[in-house]
Amino acid sequence: xxxxxxxxxxxxxxxxxxxxxxxxxxxxxxxxxxxxxxxxxxxxxxxxxxxxxxxxxxxxxxxxxxxxxxxxxxxxxxxxxxxxxxxxxxxxxxxxxxxxxxxxxxxxxxxxxxxxxxxxxxxxxxxxxxxxxxxxxxxxxxxxxxxxxxxxxxxxxxxxxxxxxxxxxxxxxxxxxxxxxxxxxxxxxxxxxxxxxxxxxxxxxxxxxxxxxxxxxxxxxxxxxxxxxxxxxxxxxxxxxxxxxxxxxxxxxxxxxxxxxxxxxxxxxxxxxxxxxxxxxxxxxxxxxxxxxxxxxxxxxxxxxxxxxxxxxxxxxxxxxxxxxxxx
Numbered sequence: 001x002x003x004x005x006x007x008x009x010x011x012x013x014x015x016x017x018x019x020x021x022x023x024x025x026x027x028x029x030x031x032x033x034x035x036x037x038x039x040x041x042x043x044x045x046x047x048x049x050x051x052x053x054x055x056x057x058x059x060x061x062x063x064x065x066x067x068x069x070x071x072x073x074x075x076x077x078x079x080x081x082x083x084x085x086x087x088x089x090x091x092x093x094x095x096x097x098x099x100x101x102x103x104x105x106x107x108x109x110x111x112x113x114x115x116x117x118x119x120x121x122x123x124x125x126x127x128x129x130x131x132x133x134x135x136x137x138x139x140x141x142x143x144x145x146x147x148x149x150x151x152x153x154x155x156x157x158x159x160x161x162x163x164x165x166x167x168x169x170x171x172x173x174x175x176x177x178x179x180x181x182x183x184x185x186x187x188x189x190x191x192x193x194x195x196x197x198x199x200x201x202x203x204x205x206x207x208x209x210x211x212x213x214x215x216x217x218x219x220x221x222x223x224x225x226x227x228x229x230x231x232x233x234x235x236x237x238x239x240x241x242x243x244x245x246x247x248x249x250x251x252x253x254x255x256x257x258x259x260x261x262x263x264x265x266x267x268x269x270x271x272x273x274x275x276x277x278x279x280x281x282x283x284x285x286x287x288x289x290x291x292x293x294x295x296x297x298x299x300x301x302x303x304x305x306x307x308x309x310x311x312x313x314x315x316x317x318x319x320x321x322x323x324x325x326x327x328x
Contacts, residue, residue: 027294033321034079042068042327044098065105068326069095070114078314081301084111115306119313122322124176125167125196134228134277135175135202136168137211138285139186140292142300144308162300164312165189172284174316179309186210198223205229206281217262218255228276231266239263291319 050066073091076082082090085107092104123129144160161182167175176196178189190211197205198219204226205211211229220227231239242260252260266272273279292315302311317323 027291030291030295030319030321033323034318037323038076038079040327041094042098046327047095047098064101065091065095065110065113067117070110071117071324072326073110074114074117074119074310075314075318078302078311079296079318117310119310119317121174121176121313121316125193125200127200129175130169130200130202132201132203134170134204134206134284135197135200136170136281136285137165137186137190137205137207138281138289139163139165139189139210140289141182142312143298144300144303162308162312163189166285166288166316167193168284168288170284172288173320174288177312177316179305179312187213187216190216194219198225201225204276206276206278206284208281214255214259218258221258221262226276227262228278229262230269230273230278231263235263236266236269239267288319292316295319 047066047069050068051063054063054066069091073087077084077087088105088107088110091110095101095105125135141161141163144162163180163182163184163186165178165180165186167177169175176193178192180189187210190207194216201223202225205220206228207230209230209232211227212231212235217227217229239260242264295318296315300308300311302308
């Protein structure tokens with residue numbers, strides 16, 4: 001199949017017409033990788049070597065559970081939504097088969113140590129990953145807790161949502177994400193990462209109307225980054241009556257000129273979308289949400305801020321097939 005080019009950007013054939021059979025096959029392959037990851041069992045030598053390294057020069061009570069085991073069970077918890085106490089019991093049985101000990105592990109100790117794990121997307125928004133390429137942003141919502149509308153109606157509880165802003169590259173791989181409350185504006189999520197975006201020096205930033213703010217447009221333009229961001233109808237309507245800069249009697253500020261030029265380019269909005277490749281945004285950002293919800297559902301079950309971050313991060317890592325090497 002031929003490659004389609006939109007606005008100078010190479011777009012895969014699936015952007016023109018999605019092959020649903022191929023898409024389902026890709027999801028099955030991703031789940032196959034997850035199954036292989038979960039079926040991997042460490043050897044006694046690997047665990048003892050890791051414990052020896054963890055306890056080197058350590059004062060006080062020695063570690064008896066390696067970090068790799070904690071990380072492994074972190075993945076089990078978030079993929080299969082297993083209760084912590086059941087998980088600890090299974091963890092004790094697994095470790096006792098590999099490294100025999102007299103008693104079971106304590107639930108609170110494991111949970112406390114698991115909170116210290118540093119989970120993050122590899123590389124993130126960096127020049128090594130995005131220099132000269134495009135970065136896409138979009139937001140999605142997940143329900144917090146189980147039950148949804150049925151539980152809310154039956155028990156008169158409030159249905160809360162988690163808003164997630166996701167940054168992806170030209171291959172649809174997640175570069176970074178940020179989490180907020182359902183009432184948080186997506187524009188604030190973009191502002192939170194603006195410093196990293198400018199430093200990564202992408203060719204363009206593609207966002208829907210949520211990113212249409214003067215400070216965002218000016219900051220990207222001054223950094224040499226093309227803002228492929230849809231303007232609101234009000235901004236486009238005003239742009240029709242804006243005179244060209246050389247006809248203005250008074251000299252305008254630089255940020256005002258940048259904003260007016262941004263708005264003027266979108267007077268013919270349909271043409272602008274096709275020329276810049278804004279119409280293909282669904283391939284690289286919204287397609288990620290489709291895969292995420294089809295694989296893991298539309299709920300987030302953790303309650304604490306750290307737990308919610310780790311749950312979302314684990315699912316993105318599983319979805320992209322970026323699984324940690326635990327026992328090597």
